[in-house]
Amino acid sequence: MVTTALSRAPGRLALALPLQRRGAGALGALVVAGAACLALGDVGGAGVLSLGTTLFAYIALAQAWNILGGFSGQMSLGVGAFVGTSAYAMALTMTRLGWSWPAGMAAGVVVAGTLSGLLAFPLLRLKGDYFAVGTLAATMALDAWFDNWSFVNKSTGVSVPIQAVPGQTEMYLIGLVVALIAVGSAIVMRWSTFGVRLLAIREDDLAAPLLGVNVFGYRLVVMVVSGMLIGLAGGVFALSLVSFVPDAMFAMSWTIEALVMVVIGGMGTVIGPIVGAVAVYYGITTELANFPTLSLFFEGGLLLVVVRFVPGGLWPFVVRSTRWLLERRGPTVRIARATPPPSPPSPPSS
Amino acid sequence: MNATTLVNGVLEGGLYALVALGLSLVFGVLRLINLAHGVLVVGAAYAALELFDLLHLGPFVALPIVIVVAALFGYVLQRVMLTNLLLKGPESGIVGTFALAVLGEAAFAAAFTSNGVSLQSSLATTSVKVGGVTLELVLVVACAIAIACAGGLQFGLKRTRAGSVLRAAAKDPSTAELMGINVRLVFALTVALAAALAAVGGVLYGVSTGFAPTSDTSLLLIAVAVVVVGGVGNVTGTLVAGLAMGLAQAVSVSLFGGGYADFTIYVLFFVVLIARPKGLFGQGAF
Numbered sequence: 001m002v003t004t005a006l007s008r009a010p011g012r013l014a015l016a017l018p019l020q021r022r023g024a025g026a027l028g029a030l031v032v033a034g035a036a037c038l039a040l041g042d043v044g045g046a047g048v049l050s051l052g053t054t055l056f057a058y059i060a061l062a063q064a065w066n067i068l069g070g071f072s073g074q075m076s077l078g079v080g081a082f083v084g085t086s087a088y089a090m091a092l093t094m095t096r097l098g099w100s101w102p103a104g105m106a107a108g109v110v111v112a113g114t115l116s117g118l119l120a121f122p123l124l125r126l127k128g129d130y131f132a133v134g135t136l137a138a139t140m141a142l143d144a145w146f147d148n149w150s151f152v153n154k155s156t157g158v159s160v161p162i163q164a165v166p167g168q169t170e171m172y173l174i175g176l177v178v179a180l181i182a183v184g185s186a187i188v189m190r191w192s193t194f195g196v197r198l199l200a201i202r203e204d205d206l207a208a209p210l211l212g213v214n215v216f217g218y219r220l221v222v223m224v225v226s227g228m229l230i231g232l233a234g235g236v237f238a239l240s241l242v243s244f245v246p247d248a249m250f251a252m253s254w255t256i257e258a259l260v261m262v263v264i265g266g267m268g269t270v271i272g273p274i275v276g277a278v279a280v281y282y283g284i285t286t287e288l289a290n291f292p293t294l295s296l297f298f299e300g301g302l303l304l305v306v307v308r309f310v311p312g313g314l315w316p317f318v319v320r321s322t323r324w325l326l327e328r329r330g331p332t333v334r335i336a337r338a339t340p341p342p343s344p345p346s347p348p349s350s
Numbered sequence: 351m352n353a354t355t356l357v358n359g360v361l362e363g364g365l366y367a368l369v370a371l372g373l374s375l376v377f378g379v380l381r382l383i384n385l386a387h388g389v390l391v392v393g394a395a396y397a398a399l400e401l402f403d404l405l406h407l408g409p410f411v412a413l414p415i416v417i418v419v420a421a422l423f424g425y426v427l428q429r430v431m432l433t434n435l436l437l438k439g440p441e442s443g444i445v446g447t448f449a450l451a452v453l454g455e456a457a458f459a460a461a462f463t464s465n466g467v468s469l470q471s472s473l474a475t476t477s478v479k480v481g482g483v484t485l486e487l488v489l490v491v492a493c494a495i496a497i498a499c500a501g502g503l504q505f506g507l508k509r510t511r512a513g514s515v516l517r518a519a520a521k522d523p524s525t526a527e528l529m530g531i532n533v534r535l536v537f538a539l540t541v542a543l544a545a546a547l548a549a550v551g552g553v554l555y556g557v558s559t560g561f562a563p564t565s566d567t568s569l570l571l572i573a574v575a576v577v578v579v580g581g582v583g584n585v586t587g588t589l590v591a592g593l594a595m596g597l598a599q600a601v602s603v604s605l606f607g608g609g610y611a612d613f614t615i616y617v618l619f620f621v622v623l624i625a626r627p628k629g630l631f632g633q634g635a636f
Binding site for chain 2: 073075077122125126128129130132133134136137138140141144145147148252256259260263267293294296297299300301303304307308311
């Protein structure tokens with residue numbers, strides 16, 4: 001009887017309402033933001049469309065990394081593995097089987113998700129640093145393999161058939177939908193009982209199973225979802241790059257971008273990665289587009305400064321400071337409206 | 351598969367062991383995979399290159415200077431950066447050292463272009479014949495230095511007072527602190543020593559193989575693979591694992607061609623990490 005009561009999680013009812021309400025609110029906000037982006041695409045010129053497409057893909061990439069790294073606490077250095085396999089699956093199905101881009105993108109997502117699920121079995125046995133290095137090794141191994149595999153043209157690379165690539169307006173829409181799917185997934189995960197259990201695993205993976213949470217199962221789901229979302233973003237990147245080589249698609253730079261965006265914006269939050277993606281992409285990547293080395297230098301430096309001095313990331317910092325300012329400015333109003341219960345007299349200090 | 355390839359592979363493994371010793375030390379003492387370790391190795395090679403350009407010092411004359419600079423850098427790095435990150439939790443350690451790796455790679459590319467270079471030394475082009483096997487002299491020297499470093503480290507850790515202080519700080523920092531050990535100082539000196547070992551490995555790697563700003567990732571992975579196979583903090587294990595890794599690479603190169611050299615290391619690493627996360631030879635000194 002006791003165990004049933006425990007596994008039913010007595011807090012569930014209490015949590016369910018506010019959680020779902022907050023999640024619904026966030027989804028509503030997402031729909032509004034999506035409509036705004038749609039309108040922006042209508043009035044904006046070619047520049048907005050191409051910038052927007054890449055930014056959306058980066059938001060999806062960052063959010064996918066955040067779901068794994070921020071919600072589940074598994075720091076992955078293997079983003080390139082999923083970007084690469086998805087892009088290759090897309091290009092190969094489109095060129096060799098004559099598939100259209102939606103079918104190719106679906107193939108990429110399925111392949112990336114499958115790879116993620118397969119890698120989860122060995123990788124999830126590893127903790128912390130080991131997991132990070134394991135994902136890095138998997139990516140480097142895939143890069144080395146594709147560089148020498150004649151089926152995928154070795155280091156010459158592959159390309160998406162240019163006539164099958166959608167136009168600029170459609171690309172913007174595709175990017176927007178991909179970003180909405182990624183952010184939507186993050187919202188659903190964050191404000192649900194699934195997300196609460198995930199948080200429990202992240203905070204203490206020894207205590208969580210004692211509460212009846214299937215640690216491996218939850219992490220497996222998160223890894224597959226994250227891999228599929230990275231695959232989606234990878235499809236957008238493949239369509240915008242058209243032709244690519246293994247060293248570019250399995251590169252460390254995908255991990256660097258995703259990690260920098262998420263950590264700077266705010267790991268483990270939904271808005272943080274979006275803020276980070278916008279800040280890094282507009283603030284650094286496009287400003288220094290002609291100086292890739294300098295851009296990398298700034299990203300590394302900013303990452304170091306943030307992790308050293310603003311460990312939670314920028315978004316939580318902004319939220320905290322705003323709250324602090326508001327509370328400092330208006331204490332009298334609050335007290336006048338609702339008098340707090342008199343605090344118990346503090347015990348003598350000595 | 352001829353004997354020359356295999357023997358030179360094993361000798362090159364000595365180089366891997368040398369690169370891995372510093373990583374193993376930091377991993378064992380600070381419980382942190384220093385993702386910037388490869389950058390330290392490559393940085394030492396670039397420092398030697400710069401000393402040659404400025405003062406025309408050969409790599410082996412420059413080596414002592416590079417070692418001192420690297421050790422100072424490691425000390426300051428730990429004092430200013432890593433201690434604070436580690437106090438915030440393991441995630442900050444991963445992100446922080448990853449940021450250092452990104453920063454270092456970008457800095458090298460900006461200062462020295464992204465082309466590959468190598469350190470010039472007469473040693474690199476000399477080979478000796480021993481009983482029908484042609485040995486590259488630089489690899490022989492590297493292997494000898496690796497064995498000397500491993501021996502010195504093992505002796506220092508197990509037989510000296512400083513070594514027991516370090517092991518105490520690694521095993522249980524808070525208790526060590528209560529016993530009057532300045533743990534922060536010990537940690538900083540550990541990173542300094544690791545950086546010095548990385549510098550030795552970096553200069554030898556620069557002479558024997560050559561390097562580019564992006565060499566650090568594969569060096570890091572090789573080092574982690576060697577540490578994992580040999581057991582964290584296990585000095586002898588690290589040396590043996592390094593030699594074995596060199597041999598495995600030589601075998602795969604002669605079987606499948608040079609393109610798969612790195613692939614072998616990564617796959618091997620993956621297999622060992624999954625099958626024996628504590629290493630083939632078990633935990634070592636810590």
